[in-house]
Amino acid sequence: MAEVLPAEEAEILLSKRVQEMVLDGEEPPALYICRDGKDTDDHSDSSTVSPVPVIDIGLVSSSATLTDICILELEKLRSALSSWGCFQAIGHGIPSSLLDEMRKVAKEFFKQPVAEKKKIAKTVAEFEGYGADPAPEEGQPLDWSDRIVLEVYPQDNKNLNLWPEKPESFRDILEEYTMRIKMLAEVTSRVLAKSLNLHQDCFLDELGDQATITARFNYYSCCQRPDLVLGLKPHSDVSAFTIVLQDEPGLQIRKDDRWFTVPKNPDALVFILGDHMEIMTNGIFKSPVHRVLSNLQMERISIAMFYNPPADKEIGPRDDLVDEENPRLFKKVKDYVTTYFQYYQRGQRAIHTAQV
């Protein structure tokens, strides 16, 4: 098995951030190179309209009697999550001015001098703070991007000493966005249940009170050689689900052995199903592999909000989704997050460890 890079080596290696290398006009060092420059797969969705489904959350979340349009939209949602594991959410109720402000404070943070950003720097062993991912195992490439990871919900999980003080509005905007995302996550949990003909509160009863939210701000610098690196390596998310706000395109979803780019839509949020929800739905909903491409000219910002089951909770397929025709595909898992990250650091998926 591959070794983890010695901490000191990794610390030195990762202390110069991608954004600094780009400002210094450097090409990607060897440890970032993960592709041979001949990847014809980058733009397999050459059609002008990407088929990533668009779902109107407002339409499917109304508590009034379901109209035919709502029923059709719910079927579309179920189908999207069973095949893509992802969709673009519109009608989600978060004002576009708040989405703009989130993109703005994220961009402003990364534009600051290194010294300001390093006030909240993390070590390579830590998850929370500014920097890169924890160092992957030896032989695994590094991502061509910089991040801030922050626990944002519940209140007790927050480490405010790691929340940026500049730009000044960062904290207030993130607080407000977190509360909006929490509400949206709850609405979406109900909608997911309804689409499977389950009691609408069933996922919330299991996660709701104790669910946690982690925010990951991703800054994808331009790259002289986008054909050699990736902004974010292929992975699935460990969350129940993830809600991503992006500015420019770059995120790709793997489906039918092809990559599909999620198109730009300033008002939409990208919903990505995570491994935990694939397990809870006994595999009916899929946790998709996704990645982020680097771009020659265009930098990119995204903010991923991970809606996670409580850490100590045992998670398994719902009994009402298992019967003779639909045998149980997954075991009950506890602390799957630890297993997930062990595999993540090797560039692998972990969900097979939960299969029966």
Ligand code: OGA
């Ligand atoms: C992630 C992720 C997508 C993006 O942070 O897990 O997949 O568009 N982000 O940055």
Ligand code: NI
């Ligand atoms: Ni992801």
